[in-house]
Amino acid sequence: xxxxxxxxxxxxxxxxxxxxxxxxxxxxxxxxxxxxxxxxxxxxxxxxxxxxxxxxxxxxxxxxxxxxxxxxxxxxxxxxxxxxxxxxxxxxxxxxxxxxxxxxxxxxxxxxxxxxxxxxxxxxxxxxxxxxxxxxxxxxxxxxxxxxxxxxxxxxxxxxxxxxxxxxxxxxxxxxxxxxxxxxxxxxxxxxxxxxxxxxxxxxxxxxxxxxxxxxxxxxxxxxxxxxxxxxxxxxxxxxxxxxxxxxxxxxxxxxxxxxxxxxxxxxxxxxxxxxxxxxxxxxxxxxxxxxxxxxxxxxxxxxxxxxxxxxxxxxxxxxxxxxxxxxxxxxxxxxxxxxxxxxxxxxxxxxxxxxxxxxxxxxxxxxxxxxxxxxxxxxxxxxxxxxxxxxxxxxxxxxxxxxxxxxxxxxxxxxxxxxxxxxxxxxxxxxxx
Numbered sequence: 001x002x003x004x005x006x007x008x009x010x011x012x013x014x015x016x017x018x019x020x021x022x023x024x025x026x027x028x029x030x031x032x033x034x035x036x037x038x039x040x041x042x043x044x045x046x047x048x049x050x051x052x053x054x055x056x057x058x059x060x061x062x063x064x065x066x067x068x069x070x071x072x073x074x075x076x077x078x079x080x081x082x083x084x085x086x087x088x089x090x091x092x093x094x095x096x097x098x099x100x101x102x103x104x105x106x107x108x109x110x111x112x113x114x115x116x117x118x119x120x121x122x123x124x125x126x127x128x129x130x131x132x133x134x135x136x137x138x139x140x141x142x143x144x145x146x147x148x149x150x151x152x153x154x155x156x157x158x159x160x161x162x163x164x165x166x167x168x169x170x171x172x173x174x175x176x177x178x179x180x181x182x183x184x185x186x187x188x189x190x191x192x193x194x195x196x197x198x199x200x201x202x203x204x205x206x207x208x209x210x211x212x213x214x215x216x217x218x219x220x221x222x223x224x225x226x227x228x229x230x231x232x233x234x235x236x237x238x239x240x241x242x243x244x245x246x247x248x249x250x251x252x253x254x255x256x257x258x259x260x261x262x263x264x265x266x267x268x269x270x271x272x273x274x275x276x277x278x279x280x281x282x283x284x285x286x287x288x289x290x291x292x293x294x295x296x297x298x299x300x301x302x303x304x305x306x307x308x309x310x311x312x313x314x315x316x317x318x319x320x321x322x323x324x325x326x327x328x329x330x331x332x333x334x335x336x337x338x339x340x341x342x343x344x345x346x347x348x349x350x351x352x353x354x355x356x357x358x359x360x361x362x363x364x365x366x367x368x369x370x371x372x373x374x375x376x377x378x379x380x381x382x383x384x385x386x387x388x389x390x391x392x393x394x395x396x397x398x399x400x401x402x403x404x405x406x407x408x409x410x411x412x413x414x415x416x417x418x419x420x421x422x423x424x425x426x427x428x429x430x431x432x433x434x
Contacts, residue, residue, distance in 0.1 A: 023115065030162055031125055032112055035153045038165045039105055039127065042066050046133075048093050049100030060090055068154055068166045074175060076145045077101075077133045082175065093135075101135030105149075121158045124168065127151045131170075148173035181232035181299065189227040191431030193241070195390065196220060199423035201247040201283055203409060203416045209260075210413060213250040219423050220244050227295065227431055235295040237309070245285040245421065253277045253328075253412060261412065263332070265347050271332040277407045279326020279354050285362075285421075289315040291370060303378040307386070311370040315394075320360040328352050328407045348406070358404035362419070368394045372427065382433035390427050394420040 023031070045063035050056040064086050072083040078092040093101055111128040118124055127150070134144040152169040155162055199219040203212075223241030230236070254276045255261060261273040293311030300306055329351050332341045343350040374388015400419040403410040410416070 027162075028115075031115070031155070034155065034162060034165045035112070035125060035127060035151075036107055036110065038066060038153060038167065039107060039110070039129075039151060042167060043103055043105050043107075046089075046103035047100050048090065053099055055094055055098070055100055063090065066167055068168045071166075071168055073170045074147065074149065074172045076131075076147050076172065077135070077143060096137050097135040098138060099136055101133060103131070103133050106130040118154065121156050122154060123157055124152055124154045127153065128173075150176065178232065185229050185232040185297075187229060187433050189229065189384075189431040189433050191225045191227060191429050192223070193225060193239075193386075193427060193429035194220070194222045195241075195243075195425060195427045197245075197390075197392070197423040197425030199245050199247050199421065201285075202420055202422055204418050204420070209253055209255045210409070211252045213252075215248040215250070217246040217248045219246055219425070221289075223289075223291075225429070225431070229297075232299065233297050235297065237291070237293040237295055237311070239291055241289045241291060241313075243285075243287055243289060243315075245287070245423065247283045247285075247421075248281065250280050251277070251326075251407075253407065265332070269334060269336070271334045271341075274331040274333065275328060275407070275412060277326070277328030279324055279328065279407065282323040283360060284319075284321055284323075285317060285360075286319045287315045287317045289313040289368070293370065293372070297376070300375075303384075305376045306373075307376055307388075308373040309371070311372075313368050313370060315366050315368060317362060317364055317366075320362050321357055322360050322404060323357045324354040324405055326354050328354075330406070352406060354405065354407075356405065360400070360404060361402045363397070363399040366394045366398055366421070367396045368392050368421070374427070379430075384431050386427075386429045386431065388427060389425070391422075391424045393422045396420075 041062070045059050045066065048055050048059050048063060050059050067086045071086055073086060073089055075081045075084045078084065078089070078096070081088075084092070106129050109129060112125055113128065114124075114126040116124045129149060129151070130146065131149040132144065132146040134142065136142055150169075150171050150173065151167060152171075153165055154168045155165045157163075197219040199217050200214055221241050221243035223239050225237050225239035227235050227237040255274060257274065261275070262270065263273045264270050291311050291313035293309040295307055295309040297305050297307040329342075330349050332344075332347065332349050333339070334341070341347065341349050370390060370392050372388060372390040374386055376384050376386045379385050397418040398420060401410065401415045405411070
C-alpha cells in the first residue's frame, strides 16, 4: 500500500514538473485567450435566440458544440436538479422560456487556476467568474439567478499546437463549498447527552368535579448516541437513554350532592357515593429508551449551525410508583332508605388519611415521539457541543387500568381512555467524529 502511494505521488509530481516546463508564459496567455473566446461564445449562444425573440436552431447547434460529450452544467435557474446536461438545458429553455434567456459573464474579472494534465495530450483549466442568468418564463414571470461560477475547460495540446477548447463543467462556488462541507462533516459520530425536563402524566378524560393541578415536576435523562451524517445537512441517530421521570400534582374531588356515583355495598344495596377529597400525588417512573432520530443541519456561521430532529423511541419501564398524601371523606346516600351514612368503616364510609406509596400498574413498553431544535458549536477538530430545546410525548396508551388506592382516578371514575407521558425542556450533548 505504501509503495502504491509513493508511486502515485512521484507520478503526480512528475506531471506537475512537465506541465510547468511545457506551458511557459506565452503558452499560458494562449490558453487564457482561447478560453475567454470559448466563454464569450457560451455567453452569446446560451441565449438560444439569434434575434432575441425566438429560439434559433442554429444557436442551439452552436451552443451544444461548445461542450464535451459528458459535460455538466450547474442548474442555476431551471428546477430542483443540481446539474443538467447541455441538452437538458436546451429542452428546459424551449419548454419554459419561449423568448429564450439571457446569460452574462463578468470576464474582465475572470481568475484562471488549476492547470491540470488529464492525459498526454489532454489538459484542463478552471476559470472563476461571476455569472447571471435571466429570463421571462411562460407565466410572464422574470426569473434571475446570480452565481459565482467555476468553468472547467478542456483542450488538446500536441506538437506545440492548442485546439479543441470545450466546456466540461460549470459549477457554482456554493456547490463547491457544500461539497467541501459534506466531506468534512460526513461520517460517524459518537456522543453523550443529558436532558433536564419538566414532565406530566396526562389523562385524556375530562371528568366533572375532578381537578388536577399540576406542579412543576422534573425529569432527568442521560444516554449515549451514534450519529451518522450522510452529508453536512442530513443525519440519522440511534442511542440508548435512561430516564428518571416525575409528575406531581394536587387532586381535589367534590361531587357535592349530585347523585352521579352509583355503587353497590356488601349487602347488595345500592347507594350514591359522595366524595370530598384533597391530596397530592408524586409519581415516579424509571425507564430505558431506544431513540431513533432523523436530523437536519443548517450552517449559520463558520462551523456553528442550527439543527432540528424528529424521532421515535421505544421505552421499557423499570419501575413506576406513586407517593400519596392528603385526606378524603366518603359518604353514602341510600335512596331506598332515605339514609345518609357518614361513618361506617365496614362499608368504606368515613375519613381517610393518606401517607402511602403505591405501585402504578402500567404497561411495560410504550412508544414516544420526539422533536428537538438547537445550535451546534465546534469545540475542537471533529468535536461539537449541541444544546437546545426538546419535546417528548408518548403516543401509545400506558394502560393505567387498575386502581392503586381508594381515591384515585380509576376508583372514582373508571378506566381512562388513555394515559400518556409528556415532557419538555433543555438538552445538551457532545459528539465526536471517529
